[in-house]
Amino acid sequence: MLKLENVSAAYGQSQVLWDVNLEIKDAEAVTLIGRNGVGKTTLLRTITGLHPVSGGGVRLDGEQVEHDPAFTRARAGLAYVPQGRGLFSHLTVHENLLMGLPALGGRETAKREIPALIYDLFPILHDMAGRKAGNLSGGQQQQVAIGRALVTQPRYLLLDEPTEGIQPSIVQDIERALLRVRWELRVAVLLVEQYLDFAWAFADRYYVMQKGRVVETGLTADTATQAVQRYLGV
Numbered sequence: 001m002l003k004l005e006n007v008s009a010a011y012g013q014s015q016v017l018w019d020v021n022l023e024i025k026d027a028e029a030v031t032l033i034g035r036n037g038v039g040k041t042t043l044l045r046t047i048t049g050l051h052p053v054s055g056g057g058v059r060l061d062g063e064q065v066e067h068d069p070a071f072t073r074a075r076a077g078l079a080y081v082p083q084g085r086g087l088f089s090h091l092t093v094h095e096n097l098l099m100g101l102p103a104l105g106g107r108e109t110a111k112r113e114i115p116a117l118i119y120d121l122f123p124i125l126h127d128m129a130g131r132k133a134g135n136l137s138g139g140q141q142q143q144v145a146i147g148r149a150l151v152t153q154p155r156y157l158l159l160d161e162p163t164e165g166i167q168p169s170i171v172q173d174i175e176r177a178l179l180r181v182r183w184e185l186r187v188a189v190l191l192v193e194q195y196l197d198f199a200w201a202f203a204d205r206y207y208v209m210q211k212g213r214v215v216e217t218g219l220t221a222d223t224a225t226q227a228v229q230r231y232l233g234v
Protein backbone atom coordinates (compact mmCIF):
# COMPACT_ATOMS: atom_id res chain seq x y z
CA MET A 1 0.00 0.00 0.00
CA LEU A 2 1.04 3.56 -0.81
CA LYS A 3 -0.20 5.96 1.82
CA LEU A 4 0.00 9.74 2.17
CA GLU A 5 -0.52 11.11 5.65
CA ASN A 6 -1.17 14.85 6.03
CA VAL A 7 1.22 15.73 3.23
CA SER A 8 2.04 19.41 2.80
CA ALA A 9 4.31 21.00 0.23
CA ALA A 10 5.37 24.50 -0.80
CA TYR A 11 7.29 26.48 -3.37
CA GLY A 12 9.34 28.83 -1.23
CA GLN A 13 6.92 30.70 1.03
CA SER A 14 3.92 29.67 -1.02
CA GLN A 15 2.18 26.56 0.32
CA VAL A 16 0.38 24.54 -2.38
CA LEU A 17 -0.56 21.27 -0.61
CA TRP A 18 -2.37 21.10 2.71
CA ASP A 19 -2.71 17.93 4.77
CA VAL A 20 -3.35 15.56 1.89
CA ASN A 21 -4.44 12.06 2.91
CA LEU A 22 -4.66 9.49 0.15
CA GLU A 23 -4.03 5.77 -0.20
CA ILE A 24 -3.64 3.24 -2.98
CA LYS A 25 -3.87 -0.42 -2.14
CA ASP A 26 -1.98 -3.10 -4.01
CA ALA A 27 -3.21 -3.46 -7.60
CA GLU A 28 -5.84 -0.77 -7.08
CA ALA A 29 -6.56 1.99 -9.62
CA VAL A 30 -7.26 5.44 -8.21
CA THR A 31 -7.80 8.72 -10.03
CA LEU A 32 -7.00 12.20 -8.78
CA ILE A 33 -8.91 15.01 -10.44
CA GLY A 34 -9.06 18.78 -10.04
CA ARG A 35 -8.79 22.03 -11.97
CA ASN A 36 -5.62 23.44 -13.40
CA GLY A 37 -3.24 24.63 -10.72
CA VAL A 38 -4.81 22.85 -7.70
CA GLY A 39 -1.59 20.91 -7.00
CA LYS A 40 -1.99 17.54 -8.74
CA THR A 41 1.45 17.51 -10.33
CA THR A 42 3.05 18.79 -7.15
CA LEU A 43 1.44 15.92 -5.26
CA LEU A 44 2.83 13.31 -7.68
CA ARG A 45 6.27 14.90 -7.49
CA THR A 46 6.07 14.82 -3.72
CA ILE A 47 5.22 11.11 -3.77
CA THR A 48 8.11 10.29 -6.11
CA GLY A 49 10.66 12.41 -4.26
CA LEU A 50 11.15 15.06 -6.94
CA HIS A 51 9.67 17.71 -4.63
CA PRO A 52 10.17 17.80 -0.84
CA VAL A 53 7.34 17.49 1.65
CA SER A 54 7.11 20.36 4.11
CA GLY A 55 5.03 18.22 6.48
CA GLY A 56 3.42 14.82 6.76
CA GLY A 57 4.55 11.44 5.51
CA VAL A 58 4.64 9.07 2.57
CA ARG A 59 4.52 5.36 3.38
CA LEU A 60 5.40 2.66 0.90
CA ASP A 61 4.39 -0.75 2.26
CA GLY A 62 4.63 0.66 5.75
CA GLU A 63 8.08 2.23 5.34
CA GLN A 64 8.42 5.99 5.71
CA VAL A 65 9.97 7.19 2.44
CA GLU A 66 9.24 10.93 2.41
CA HIS A 67 12.88 11.82 2.97
CA ASP A 68 14.30 9.19 0.62
CA PRO A 69 15.72 10.41 -2.69
CA ALA A 70 13.74 9.75 -5.87
CA PHE A 71 16.00 6.94 -7.12
CA THR A 72 15.55 5.01 -3.85
CA ARG A 73 11.79 5.26 -4.19
CA ALA A 74 12.02 4.19 -7.85
CA ARG A 75 13.98 1.12 -6.81
CA ALA A 76 11.37 0.41 -4.16
CA GLY A 77 8.74 0.17 -6.89
CA LEU A 78 7.42 3.67 -7.65
CA ALA A 79 7.32 4.78 -11.29
CA TYR A 80 6.24 8.14 -12.61
CA VAL A 81 5.11 9.28 -16.05
CA PRO A 82 5.36 13.08 -15.90
CA GLN A 83 2.95 15.56 -17.41
CA GLY A 84 4.29 16.43 -20.84
CA ARG A 85 6.02 13.03 -20.87
CA GLY A 86 9.58 14.14 -20.09
CA LEU A 87 11.29 12.20 -22.88
CA PHE A 88 14.78 12.89 -24.20
CA SER A 89 13.65 14.12 -27.60
CA HIS A 90 17.09 13.84 -29.26
CA LEU A 91 17.44 10.18 -28.20
CA THR A 92 15.77 7.25 -29.93
CA VAL A 93 12.74 5.41 -28.61
CA HIS A 94 14.97 2.49 -27.64
CA GLU A 95 17.43 4.75 -25.82
CA ASN A 96 14.58 6.38 -23.93
CA LEU A 97 13.29 2.97 -22.85
CA LEU A 98 16.78 2.00 -21.63
CA MET A 99 16.64 4.98 -19.24
CA GLY A 100 14.24 2.95 -17.12
CA LEU A 101 16.72 0.15 -16.43
CA PRO A 102 18.85 1.77 -13.67
CA ALA A 103 15.75 1.99 -11.48
CA LEU A 104 15.72 -1.80 -11.34
CA GLY A 105 18.70 -1.60 -8.96
CA GLY A 106 19.20 -4.92 -7.22
CA ARG A 107 16.30 -6.37 -9.18
CA GLU A 108 18.27 -5.83 -12.37
CA THR A 109 18.40 -8.57 -14.97
CA ALA A 110 21.81 -9.49 -16.33
CA LYS A 111 20.74 -8.94 -19.91
CA ARG A 112 19.75 -5.27 -19.62
CA GLU A 113 17.18 -5.72 -22.33
CA ILE A 114 13.79 -4.15 -22.71
CA PRO A 115 11.30 -6.83 -21.62
CA ALA A 116 9.27 -8.22 -24.54
CA LEU A 117 6.14 -7.39 -22.61
CA ILE A 118 6.68 -3.67 -23.22
CA TYR A 119 6.51 -4.21 -26.98
CA ASP A 120 3.56 -6.51 -26.53
CA LEU A 121 1.70 -3.72 -24.71
CA PHE A 122 2.78 -1.04 -27.17
CA PRO A 123 3.72 -2.64 -30.52
CA ILE A 124 4.45 0.79 -31.94
CA LEU A 125 7.55 1.06 -29.74
CA HIS A 126 9.04 -1.87 -31.57
CA ASP A 127 8.30 -0.40 -34.99
CA MET A 128 9.69 2.98 -33.97
CA ALA A 129 12.64 1.80 -31.85
CA GLY A 130 15.25 3.63 -33.94
CA ARG A 131 13.33 6.87 -34.37
CA LYS A 132 14.14 10.01 -32.38
CA ALA A 133 11.49 10.43 -29.68
CA GLY A 134 11.09 14.10 -30.57
CA ASN A 135 9.82 13.16 -34.04
CA LEU A 136 6.95 11.02 -32.76
CA SER A 137 3.34 12.17 -32.36
CA GLY A 138 2.12 13.11 -28.90
CA GLY A 139 0.30 9.81 -28.51
CA GLN A 140 3.32 7.79 -29.55
CA GLN A 141 5.50 9.76 -27.14
CA GLN A 142 3.05 9.02 -24.34
CA GLN A 143 3.40 5.31 -25.07
CA VAL A 144 7.18 5.63 -24.90
CA ALA A 145 6.88 7.42 -21.57
CA ILE A 146 4.61 4.73 -20.12
CA GLY A 147 6.85 2.02 -21.57
CA ARG A 148 9.90 3.59 -19.94
CA ALA A 149 8.11 3.65 -16.58
CA LEU A 150 7.16 -0.03 -16.95
CA VAL A 151 10.76 -1.02 -17.71
CA THR A 152 11.42 -0.32 -14.01
CA GLN A 153 8.96 -3.14 -13.13
CA PRO A 154 7.02 -0.91 -10.73
CA ARG A 155 4.38 -1.91 -8.25
CA TYR A 156 2.94 1.60 -8.29
CA LEU A 157 2.57 3.63 -11.47
CA LEU A 158 1.84 7.35 -11.21
CA LEU A 159 0.49 8.92 -14.41
CA ASP A 160 0.12 12.69 -14.87
CA GLU A 161 -2.57 13.49 -17.46
CA PRO A 162 -1.61 10.82 -19.98
CA THR A 163 -4.44 11.75 -22.37
CA GLU A 164 -3.61 15.47 -22.50
CA GLY A 165 -3.46 16.57 -26.16
CA ILE A 166 -3.76 13.05 -27.54
CA GLN A 167 -6.07 11.88 -30.31
CA PRO A 168 -8.99 9.60 -29.24
CA SER A 169 -7.82 6.46 -31.06
CA ILE A 170 -4.50 6.52 -29.18
CA VAL A 171 -6.31 7.24 -25.91
CA GLN A 172 -8.08 3.92 -26.47
CA ASP A 173 -4.77 2.12 -27.07
CA ILE A 174 -3.39 3.61 -23.88
CA GLU A 175 -6.50 2.65 -21.92
CA ARG A 176 -6.29 -0.95 -23.15
CA ALA A 177 -2.61 -1.15 -22.25
CA LEU A 178 -3.17 0.33 -18.80
CA LEU A 179 -5.94 -2.18 -18.11
CA ARG A 180 -3.48 -4.98 -18.90
CA VAL A 181 -0.84 -3.34 -16.71
CA ARG A 182 -3.32 -3.43 -13.93
CA TRP A 183 -4.87 -6.85 -14.34
CA GLU A 184 -1.98 -8.87 -15.77
CA LEU A 185 0.95 -7.19 -14.02
CA ARG A 186 -1.03 -6.29 -10.88
CA VAL A 187 0.47 -2.81 -10.82
CA ALA A 188 -1.41 -0.24 -8.75
CA VAL A 189 -2.10 3.01 -10.61
CA LEU A 190 -2.60 6.61 -9.51
CA LEU A 191 -3.99 8.45 -12.51
CA VAL A 192 -4.14 12.25 -12.56
CA GLU A 193 -6.68 13.09 -15.22
CA GLN A 194 -9.03 15.81 -16.41
CA TYR A 195 -10.74 13.60 -19.00
CA LEU A 196 -13.36 12.11 -16.70
CA ASP A 197 -14.75 9.42 -18.99
CA PHE A 198 -11.30 7.89 -19.21
CA ALA A 199 -10.64 8.26 -15.49
CA TRP A 200 -14.00 6.70 -14.56
CA ALA A 201 -13.60 3.83 -17.02
CA PHE A 202 -10.28 2.99 -15.46
CA ALA A 203 -10.30 3.77 -11.75
CA ASP A 204 -12.06 2.15 -8.79
CA ARG A 205 -11.87 5.20 -6.58
CA TYR A 206 -11.42 8.93 -7.03
CA TYR A 207 -10.06 11.87 -5.08
CA VAL A 208 -10.95 15.47 -5.88
CA MET A 209 -8.51 18.28 -5.11
CA GLN A 210 -9.33 21.93 -4.71
CA LYS A 211 -6.69 24.53 -3.88
CA GLY A 212 -4.22 21.99 -2.57
CA ARG A 213 -6.64 19.98 -0.43
CA VAL A 214 -8.55 16.75 -0.98
CA VAL A 215 -12.21 17.80 -0.76
CA GLU A 216 -14.00 14.63 -1.82
CA THR A 217 -13.32 10.95 -2.29
CA GLY A 218 -15.45 7.98 -3.24
CA LEU A 219 -16.04 5.00 -5.51
CA THR A 220 -16.29 5.78 -9.22
CA ALA A 221 -19.03 3.13 -9.51
CA ASP A 222 -21.20 5.03 -7.00
CA THR A 223 -20.70 8.49 -8.48
CA ALA A 224 -21.73 9.89 -11.85
CA THR A 225 -19.09 11.92 -13.65
CA GLN A 226 -21.62 14.78 -13.79
CA ALA A 227 -21.52 14.94 -10.00
CA VAL A 228 -17.82 15.74 -9.95
CA GLN A 229 -17.73 17.73 -13.20
CA ARG A 230 -18.47 20.88 -11.22
CA TYR A 231 -15.04 20.62 -9.64
CA LEU A 232 -13.49 20.89 -13.08
CA GLY A 233 -15.97 23.27 -14.69
CA VAL A 234 -14.74 26.35 -16.47
Ligand SMILES: Nc1ncnc2c1ncn2[C@@H]1O[C@H](COP(=O)(O)OP(=O)(O)OP(=O)(O)O)[C@@H](O)[C@H]1O
Nearest residue numbers: 011014016034035036037038039040041042043083
Ligand atom coordinates in the same frame (compact mmCIF):
# COMPACT_ATOMS: atom_id res chain seq x y z
N1 LIG B 1 8.11 25.43 -9.88
C1 LIG B 1 7.15 26.15 -9.32
N2 LIG B 1 7.44 27.27 -8.63
C2 LIG B 1 6.45 27.99 -8.04
N3 LIG B 1 5.16 27.68 -8.07
C3 LIG B 1 4.81 26.57 -8.74
C4 LIG B 1 5.78 25.74 -9.39
N4 LIG B 1 5.13 24.71 -9.98
C5 LIG B 1 3.83 24.88 -9.69
N5 LIG B 1 3.63 25.99 -8.95
C6 LIG B 1 2.34 26.48 -8.45
O1 LIG B 1 1.81 25.49 -7.57
C7 LIG B 1 0.40 25.34 -7.76
C8 LIG B 1 0.10 23.89 -8.11
O2 LIG B 1 0.68 23.58 -9.38
P1 LIG B 1 0.60 22.13 -10.01
O3 LIG B 1 1.42 22.17 -11.25
O4 LIG B 1 0.93 21.14 -8.99
O5 LIG B 1 -0.95 22.06 -10.37
P2 LIG B 1 -1.75 21.03 -11.28
O6 LIG B 1 -2.99 20.69 -10.55
O7 LIG B 1 -0.86 19.92 -11.70
O8 LIG B 1 -2.13 21.92 -12.56
P3 LIG B 1 -2.39 21.47 -14.09
O9 LIG B 1 -3.76 20.87 -14.13
O10 LIG B 1 -2.33 22.76 -14.84
O11 LIG B 1 -1.31 20.52 -14.48
C9 LIG B 1 0.01 26.33 -8.84
O12 LIG B 1 -0.46 27.49 -8.22
C10 LIG B 1 1.31 26.61 -9.55
O13 LIG B 1 1.31 27.90 -10.10
Ligand SMILES: [Mg+2]
Nearest residue numbers: 040041042083
Ligand atom coordinates in the same frame (compact mmCIF):
# COMPACT_ATOMS: atom_id res chain seq x y z
MG1 LIG C 1 -0.27 19.23 -13.51
